[in-house]
Structure formats: C-alpha cells, structure tokens
Amino acid sequence: MEQQVPGAPPGAAPPLVYEPPPPPPPGVYEPPPPPIPKHVAPRNALWLGVRVGWLFPFGSAYASGVRDPDTGVVYLGSVSWTDFVHSGPAFELDAGVRLGRNYNVFGLWERTQFTSGSSQRYGEPSGGDSDYFAVGLRASSDADHIGVITELSLGYRQARAHYEDGSQVEMTGGILEGRVGVGVDWRLSPLFALQPIVAIGVGSFDRVQLVLPNGGSADLLGQWDAPGSHSWVSVGVGGSVDLFGAQ
Numbered sequence: 001m002e003q004q005v006p007g008a009p010p011g012a013a014p015p016l017v018y019e020p021p022p023p024p025p026p027g028v029y030e031p032p033p034p035p036i037p038k039h040v041a042p043r044n045a046l047w048l049g050v051r052v053g054w055l056f057p058f059g060s061a062y063a064s065g066v067r068d069p070d071t072g073v074v075y076l077g078s079v080s081w082t083d084f085v086h087s088g089p090a091f092e093l094d095a096g097v098r099l100g101r102n103y104n105v106f107g108l109w110e111r112t113q114f115t116s117g118s119s120q121r122y123g124e125p126s127g128g129d130s131d132y133f134a135v136g137l138r139a140s141s142d143a144d145h146i147g148v149i150t151e152l153s154l155g156y157r158q159a160r161a162h163y164e165d166g167s168q169v170e171m172t173g174g175i176l177e178g179r180v181g182v183g184v185d186w187r188l189s190p191l192f193a194l195q196p197i198v199a200i201g202v203g204s205f206d207r208v209q210l211v212l213p214n215g216g217s218a219d220l221l222g223q224w225d226a227p228g229s230h231s232w233v234s235v236g237v238g239g240s241v242d243l244f245g246a247q
Helices: none
Strands: 044-067 074-080 088-099 103-116 125-140 146-163 168-187 192-204 207-211 217-219 229-246
Touching: 044 103, 044 192, 088 125, 088 229, 103 146, 125 168, 146 192
Parallel strands: none
Antiparallel strands: 044 074, 044 088, 044 229, 088 103, 103 125, 125 146, 146 168, 168 192, 168 207, 192 229, 207 217
16 A cells, blocks of 8 residues: 655655765865965075174283293283274175075175274374185075074284384284174165174284384284284174076
8 A cells, every 4th residue: 555645645756855966086186386486585696795884803912921930930911902903994895606595605805994092002003904804604594585694704814003103013813713793684676685784703813013114023922922812893784786696
C-alpha cells in the first residue's frame, strides 16, 4: 500500500530529496608572486662623498719619561696633544664603490685645520694641521629611505703644530689609526644622500720632532720617552652621490 506523505494531497508524488553537491576535486593553490620591491638607492655604483665638520683632539702626543737614578725605574708622564694644537674645522673627501646597496668600500682623505695649542714651550703657537689617510667600510640599515649608518676606517695620520717663528712640531708614524662612526643615512634621491655623523678615533705617534726654520730638526722623544695614545672626536655632516648606478 502506498504511504501518503502527511499534509500532501491524495495521490501526490512524494517530494524529491536532493543530496548536497560533491566538493570540487582537490587542487594546488599557488599564491600570486610578491611584488617586485622598488628601490631608490642603486645596488652597485661608483660612490663619491664629501664631509665637513669639527674635530676635537685629546689624549697624549707622547709620554715623557723620567728615570729615577736610585731605583732605575722610568716614570712616564703624558704630554697632551692639546699642548700643541686645539680643535678645528675638518674637511673630508671619500671615493669608493657601493656594493649590495647597503655597503660601501672606500678610501678617504681628511684634512683638519687646528687652532693654536696651549703650550709656549717651543714658541708662540700659530695653529696647526693634520692629514688622515685611510680605507673604510660603511653599512646602512636602510639605503632607500632613512637608516642608521656605521663606519669603520683604518689608516695613517700625521699632524703639525706651527709657531710664529716658522718652526713646527711634526708628529708622524701613526700607522693603524682607527676611526668608528655612527650616523644617519638620509636618501634624498637615487643620486644623492645626506649623512650627519659622529666619529671617535684612536692612534699613536711614533715620532715627534721639532723642525726649525733653517731646516734643522731635533727629536722630542728622548731615551726615556715613549709614544703615547691620542684620540679625537669629530662631528660633521656629509653628502654622497652614486654615479653609474645599477639596480
């Protein structure tokens, strides 16, 4: 006997019951490729820079030794670098290459024009100057916009203190002078960037001599004297250009 669906009119066909459609066959989803980053700084380029600032010397030009005749012990006392020169403006030229966008390898020449020192031991002071030649490595945390730069350089420094009678004290032999700097790398365009930076350096002079106007000279490091450790701090701002850059 045919069973009647409750509520349906007599003789009506039973309603059809539909199963849910089967799921689509499994497939492999491949996300779209990431967008290509748009860099401002070139990946590789010829890198040229210039920097101006102010350099503050401190520490020892050399150590003066006094030997105790009774014990034979030599006592060393610091002869301050500021006895010969004081702080002054500094100018620097850099030339090298940019590697991997965030790194620079370069050579540098820094010229400082010192003001007069505080000691009149060798005459009336009349300023001084210094040259620093080095090779350096610089790294930037963000070369495209604004990043932190760290810089390390190693090289050679020579310094001179001038006196009004034409004589001067020459300080040389300072191999492996080291400088460490920290600053801001501010990219203004694909070609140009601005870098304010603070640096500190250390080194020593192995030879200190008084050069007279007539061409004669005398070593200031005597039998009991020794090289001393000097330092400096510089504050400056630099600009750099990237030439022939490649992305």
